[in-house]
């Protein structure tokens with residue numbers, strides 16, 4: 001969701017800006033633009049669509065040593081060139097990620113002062129307000145400081161000032177921004193993956209900070225005072241964005257789950273001290289969005305099975321505004337791949353006011369959520385490029401299983417040696433499931449308009465995730481239902497050949513789900529049954545059309561295996577439908593606005 005880049009230094013800025021924007025493509029965008037200074041003039045080039053469209057419009061002979069760039073994911077105003085960034089007002093040119101919430105009010109003030117606006121965006125207002133303050137104060141740092149007192153909402157902004165052609169400025173609140181440090185050159189980016197091969201050192205701008213960036217100097221200010229900053233180091237191998245001959249990043253990332261489990265076993269299973277002891281809390285709240293929320297719901301089931309108390313899971317965008325019952329004996333666990341999801345981050349800030357302890361299950365190191373929580377467990381999945389989350393999900397579920405495992409061992413409910421063997425078998429099971437030939441199933445259902453996913457208990461949660469994967473990358477409508485719930489309304493939608501994907505991995509309620517499957521089969525549905533092998537039940541061959549047996553492991557780990565066929569079914573349907581699998585329409589990888 002919106003990417004920001006900037007460069008100042010000794011090289012031509014244009015190729016560097018474009019390279020950075022391409023690296024940030026994974027965040028999701030619908031238009032792109034750059035601004036750069038050539039012969040003391042600020043030039044702006046912007047267009048809708050892919051960065052290649054922008055690339056074609058650029059004149060690389062226009063040598064310039066300072067510039068900013070942006071990929072826009074539309075929030076205010078349609079996807080068109082006028083609304084795309086950079087925006088300009090008077091002396092100020094900016095790119096912006098976030099939402100200026102009081103922009104209507106500020107627009108009115110500025111209109112009364114004679115400003116006119118070309119676009120429908122909040123960003124143009126933000127830009128004009130900086131210009132207005134700059135005209136009043138004649139000092140850009142004072143102007144930005146004043147703006148921060150007035151601006152409501154979120155912003156990560158890179159700014160060029162016409163009469164200060166040798167400096168870039170940045171400011172931030174609630175949206176991410178980093179400054180990469182080079183030699184006689186410096187970079188700006190929404191995240192360091194944009195320039196990780198140009199620089200190994202970077203500064204993370206914190207909320208309410210302003211940065212002044214020259215080619216050989218960086219100064220950071222807060223409340224008008226210059227402050228010291230920490231320099232972070234880019235982790236080697238943190239950004240492996242090579243597709244390694246896979247057709248899509250999503251397929252690569254699904255396949256990587258095999259080795260990831262091995263890696264996680266080595267890091268965490270062999271050293272459970274790295275896993276938080278959650279037994280001392282009275283309440284556990286788990287929060288997340290989308291796939292991370294689904295991982296959290298699996299976490300709820302796993303932890304509840306090894307504890308005496310109820311765990312509640314919440315969608316972060318709801319939790320941040322709802323009444324909550326939490327105190328200093330409450331542990332709030334936030335799951336997030338990017339570590340930048342605005343709603344999840346807002347929940348962490350909220351619960352701190354209640355005195356809660358916070359734990360992050362996060363993939364991206366040093367991300368905002370990783371820094372905001374009291375404790376973090378990294379999911380170590382490496383860079384996830386495909387918008388649809390796969391390996392991040394299974395690694396989150398893995399970490400939840402370890403929280404439950406540690407609790408189970410403490411309470412004497414789990415035999416560590418036996419369960420260790422199951423963890424060690426995960427990679428080979430995942431390999432079998434990824435190598436399985438799904439073509440037969442795909443050929444029957446890829447043209448369907450609707451697909452229904454059925455399961456009970458924890459299997460229903462896996463189906464929520466399977467259904468989300470299908471929707472987001474193939475644009476096929478689908479719903480997940482608790483198997484027993486269908487007959488309370490939705491079964492009216494089932495007709496001849498409606499695809500139903502059903503999962504049974506919990507033996508205790510398997511026969512109940514089978515009865516529900518028979519109900520849809522009797523109405524002509526085409527049933528694909530995913531079933532844990534070795535279940536001690538008789539399944540009538542009449543009740544399904546295709547069956548996939550999933551390797552059997554301990555209940556604590558079964559959800560990690562159950563999701564693999566669901567990911568691959570979604571992937572293969574999307575592929576057959578010719579969809580842009582890694583960058584599905586309208587979606588962003590890092591959701592930094594609410």
Ligand code: F6R
Nearest residue numbers: 290291292336337338341388389
């Ligand atoms: C779905 C997907 C999203 C994310 C959600 C939260 O495949 O990727 O639903 O899971 O936007 O993102 P993170 O985990 O970065 O907080």
